[in-house]
Amino acid sequence: MVVLSFQPVQFTTPKQLSYCKTSTTGYSTSVRCGIAEPSGVPAPMGQKTKYNDGFFEKAFMTLFARKMKRFAAPVKSKTEIEEKKWWEYDYESFVDVSKRVMQGRSRIQQQQVVREVLLSMLPPGAPAQFRKLFPPTKWAAEFNAALTVPFFHWLVGPSEVIEVEVEGVKQRSGVRIKKCRYLENSGCVGMCVNMCKFPTQDFFTNEFGLPLTMIPNFEDMSCDMVYGQVPPPFEEDPVSKQPCFTDICSIANPSATVCPKLQA
Secondary structure, three states: OOOOOOOOOOOOOOOOOOOEEEEEEOOEEEEEEOEOOOOOOOOOOOOOOOEOOOHHHHHHHHHHHHHHHOOOOOOOOOOHHHHOOHHHOOHHHHHHHHHHHHOOOOHHHHHHHHHHHHHHOOOOOHHHHHHHHOOOOHHHHHHHHHHHHHHOHHHHOOEEEEEEEEOOEEEEEEEEEOOOHHHHHHOOHHHHHHHHHHHHHHHHHHHOOOOEEEEEEOOOOEEEEEEOOOOOOHHHOHHHHOOOOOOOOOOOOOOOOOOHHHOO
């Protein structure tokens, strides 16, 4: 899912505000924000990472959840999430709304909802201005990769810039998400593909004019974002054959060889 923001990355704040730590090792630059684990890194596969979300993280969670809520299916009974005030939203609220957006919609319809939400958050003419500022060049790809690390942390967790090869050229336009928070909390392959991967790829590639390919690893929940690389069509993408997380997905179909949400 695309996130455009102007969140400060490093500053001294009270405990309830966000904090980030930047580290550089060789050709890799990473930013660690809000991790509450004693180790300071995401929890191992099968365990849910604890985060210490601050004011800015919760502000973006609230903004996206409320934008998506108008497309979400109604709950069957009054719940805590329905009763939340705007300042009470958290990551679970955001994921819950995402799940309800999926209900009753095909794979394409889910992606269209995300596109509408993203466009609604941009000022008029923003995609055209982006195309002027960031034509599809090596510099633009590397610059956007660098921006992704601090500005996407609230959504996907810690990440780092990595070197990738695009059309035979090595460049630092890759971002490795160490353990995607969205996939980790939803536990749903369909949400990863329909509500994040393909809408984000499509938005950057077709709206902004800067190709982007996202390569999720369902073995460890990491994900590589490669700016400058044209994404393959759904039918040729390996994710189109991905089965459910039967042990952690609440709507999984254990007998299906491919996640049903990818076939709709």
